Amino acid sequence: MTKPKVLISDKMDANAARIFKERGCDVDVITGKTPEELKEIIGQYDGLAIRSSTKVTAEILEAATNLKVIGRAGIGVDNVDIPSASARGVVVMNTPFGNSITTAEHAIAMIMALARQIPEANARTQAGEWPKSAFMGVEVTGKTLGLIGAGNIGSIVASRALGLKMKVAAYDPFLTPERAVELGVEKVDLGALLERADFISLHTPLTDETRNILSRERMEQCKKGVRIVNCARGGLVDEAALKDLLDSGHVAGAALDVFAKEPPAPDHPLFGTQNFICTPHLGASTTEAQVNVALQVAEQMADYLVNGGVTNALNMPSLSAEEAPKLKPYMALAENLGSLVGQLAHGELPKISIETEGAAAQLNQKPIVGAVLAGLMKRYSSSVNMVNAPYLAKERGMEIREIRNDRGGIYHTLIRVTVETSQGRRSVAGTLFSNGAPRLVEMFGISIEADLAGHMLYIANRDMPGFIGSVGQILGEAGINIGTFHLGRREQGGDAILLLSVDNKVPQELLDKICKVPNVQRVWPLHF
Numbered sequence: 001m002t003k004p005k006v007l008i009s010d011k012m013d014a015n016a017a018r019i020f021k022e023r024g025c026d027v028d029v030i031t032g033k034t035p036e037e038l039k040e041i042i043g044q045y046d047g048l049a050i051r052s053s054t055k056v057t058a059e060i061l062e063a064a065t066n067l068k069v070i071g072r073a074g075i076g077v078d079n080v081d082i083p084s085a086s087a088r089g090v091v092v093m094n095t096p097f098g099n100s101i102t103t104a105e106h107a108i109a110m111i112m113a114l115a116r117q118i119p120e121a122n123a124r125t126q127a128g129e130w131p132k133s134a135f136m137g138v139e140v141t142g143k144t145l146g147l148i149g150a151g152n153i154g155s156i157v158a159s160r161a162l163g164l165k166m167k168v169a170a171y172d173p174f175l176t177p178e179r180a181v182e183l184g185v186e187k188v189d190l191g192a193l194l195e196r197a198d199f200i201s202l203h204t205p206l207t208d209e210t211r212n213i214l215s216r217e218r219m220e221q222c223k224k225g226v227r228i229v230n231c232a233r234g235g236l237v238d239e240a241a242l243k244d245l246l247d248s249g250h251v252a253g254a255a256l257d258v259f260a261k262e263p264p265a266p267d268h269p270l271f272g273t274q275n276f277i278c279t280p281h282l283g284a285s286t287t288e289a290q291v292n293v294a295l296q297v298a299e300q301m302a303d304y305l306v307n308g309g310v311t312n313a314l315n316m317p318s319l320s321a322e323e324a325p326k327l328k329p330y331m332a333l334a335e336n337l338g339s340l341v342g343q344l345a346h347g348e349l350p351k352i353s354i355e356t357e358g359a360a361a362q363l364n365q366k367p368i369v370g371a372v373l374a375g376l377m378k379r380y381s382s383s384v385n386m387v388n389a390p391y392l393a394k395e396r397g398m399e400i401r402e403i404r405n406d407r408g409g410i411y412h413t414l415i416r417v418t419v420e421t422s423q424g425r426r427s428v429a430g431t432l433f434s435n436g437a438p439r440l441v442e443m444f445g446i447s448i449e450a451d452l453a454g455h456m457l458y459i460a461n462r463d464m465p466g467f468i469g470s471v472g473q474i475l476g477e478a479g480i481n482i483g484t485f486h487l488g489r490r491e492q493g494g495d496a497i498l499l500l501s502v503d504n505k506v507p508q509e510l511l512d513k514i515c516k517v518p519n520v521q522r523v524w525p526l527h528f
C-alpha cells in the first residue's frame with residue numbers, strides 16, 4: 001500500500017512532521033505558498049495540515065483531487081470552506097482545546113497591557129525619554145470584565161480574571177445559570193454588559209450573529225472609558241468606529257490580536273492611534289500550545305489516513321463501517337430538527353428531550369442524539385460536531401432526556417425534539433421517506449409537511465382568510481421568490497403555522513412588515 005502523503009502548509013511545531021512519519025505517512029513541509037502555488041501542488045496530497053494562514057477555499061479544494069482530510073492545528077476553522085470540503089468528502093478536523101489556555105492568557109496580558117499602557121511606556125522609555133508623568137494607569141482589582149462568549153477560552157479568561165479580583169459579567173446565549181454559578185460569573189444580557197463593563201473581552205467565533213457584535217452603536221452604549229480586547233476573530237469589532245471612539249476618548253483603550261483582514265494594510269487607520277495596541281494574531285503562539293496542537297492534529301490526521309479513525313471532525317460523526325449507511329439519513333434529519341428548535345428557541349436551552357419512535361428507536365441513539373445537539377448548537381460554536389456536541393451540552397449544563405418508543409405511531413419512523421426554555425416548550429418532529437429523504441412532519445403539535453433547506457420563514461398566525469395573500473404580496477413586491485409553501489393549523493380559526501422556503505434571505509424591514517399583517521403573531525427567519 002502506498003503511504004498517505006501529507007502537506008504541512010503553515011508554520012507548525014516540528015513534532016507534527018515527526019508524528020506523521022512515525023505513523024506511516026510521507027510528509028512535506030512547504031509554507032508561505034500563494035493560493036495559485038498551493039493549487040498547483042495540492043493534487044498530490046491526501047492530507048493538509050494548516051493553521052490560520054492557509055485559506056482552503058473552494059478553488060483550492062477543487063484542485064485537491066486526492067485530499068481526504070484537512071487538519072487545523074488550532075481552533076478556528078473560518079479559513080476552511082467546510083461546505084465545499086464536505087461536498088467533496090474531505091473531513092475537516094481541529095484541535096478544540098490545545099491552545100485555549102494560551103489564548104486566554106494572551107487576553108489577560110492585553111487587559112494588563114491596556115490598564116498600564118505598557119507598550120507605549122516601553123517604547124518611549126527605550127527611545128531615551130523618561131515619561132513618568134505621561135502615564136497614569138488603572139487598577140483592574142474591583143473592575144468589571146464583560147465577557148462576550150464564555151465557551152472554552154472565555155471560561156478560562158473568567159477564572160484568571162477572578163484571580164485578579166475582577167468581577168466578571170458574561171454574555172453568552174449558551175451559558176446556563178448553573179454553569180455561570182460554577183464559573184463564578186454573572187450571566188447578563190448584552191445591554192447590561194455594555195453599560196457595566198470597564199473592560200470587554202471577546203471570545204466568540206465569527207458567525208453571522210457575532211459579526212460586528214461590537215458595532216459603533218454598541219460601543220457608544222458602553223461606559224465612557226471602557227477598554228476593549230479582541231483575541232478571538234477579526235470582524236467582531238467595527239474597526240473604523242473603534243478608531244473614532246478611541247480618538248474621542250469614549251473608549252479609553254483597545255487591544256486587538258486579530259483583524260478583519262489579516263495581515264492588515266500597513267496604513268490601517270488604527271495604527272498610531274493613542275491607546276491602541278495590537279499583536280499579529282499571536283493568541284495561540286506559545287511553545288506549549290504549539291506543541292499541543294501539532295501533536296494532536298498529526299495524531300488525528302494520521303489515525304484517519306491510516307486506520308479510518310475519526311476524532312474532532314467538524315463535518316463527520318464517528319461511526320463504525322456497518323452502522324454508517326443506515327444512520328446517515330437519520331443524522332441529516334436529526335441535525336435539521338436540532339437546528340430548527342435551536343433557531344426557534346433563540347436563547348438558553350437547559351432542557352431538551354429527544355424521542356425516537358418505530359424504526360428510529362431500533363438504531364444506535366448516540367449519533368442521532370449527537371446530530372440533534374450539533375444542529376442545535378452549531379450557530380454558537382465553531383468547533384461543535386456530532387462527536388463533541390453531547391459533551392459540550394453536558395458541560396454547559398443542558399439536561400438531555402432520551403426516550404425510545406419501539407412501536408411506531410402514524411409514521412414508521414419518527415424523531416421528535418422538544419426544548420424547554422423560559423419562553424416555553426417547543427417541539428418539532430420529522431420522519432424519513434423510503435428513499436431516505438428527511439421530512440418535517442410536526443411543529444408545536446401541529447401537523448405540517450416540509451423540507452428543511454436553505455432560507456425559510458416561519459410564521460405563526462391565527463387561521464383567518466386573507467393572510468396568505470398579504471404575505472405573498474409583501475415578498476413578491478420585494479422580488480423575493482417563494483420556493484415552497486407549507487401550511488398547518490390546530491383547528492379551524494385557531495393557531496396556524498406557515499413555513500415558506502425563499503430564494504434569498506429576507507431583510508429585517510420585510511420581516512417587520514409581515515409582522516404587521518393582521519393575525520400574524522410571530523415571524524422567524526430560518527436557515528438550513
Ligand SMILES: NC(=O)C1=CN([C@@H]2O[C@H](COP(=O)(O)OP(=O)(O)OC[C@H]3O[C@@H](n4cnc5c(N)ncnc54)[C@H](O)[C@@H]3O)[C@@H](O)[C@H]2O)C=CC1
Pocket residue numbers: 074075076077096099100103148149150151152153154171172173174175203204205206209210231232233257258281282283284285379380381382383
Ligand atoms: N487569537 C488567537 O490566536 C485564537 C483565537 N481563537 C478564537 O477564539 C474564539 C473562541 O474560541 P473557544 O472559546 O475555543 O470557542 P467555544 O466554541 O468554546 O466558545 C465560543 C462561545 O461563544 C458563544 N457564542 C456564540 N455566539 C454568540 C453570540 N452571538 N453572543 C455571545 N456568545 C456567543 C458560544 O455559546 C460559546 O460558548 C474562536 O473564534 C477561536 O477561533 C482561538 C484560539 C486562538
Ligand SMILES: O=C(O)C(=O)COP(=O)(O)O
Pocket residue numbers: 051052053073074075076077099281282283284285
Ligand atoms: O486556533 C485558533 O483559532 C487561532 O486563531 C490560532 O491561529 P494560529 O494557529 O496561531 O494561526
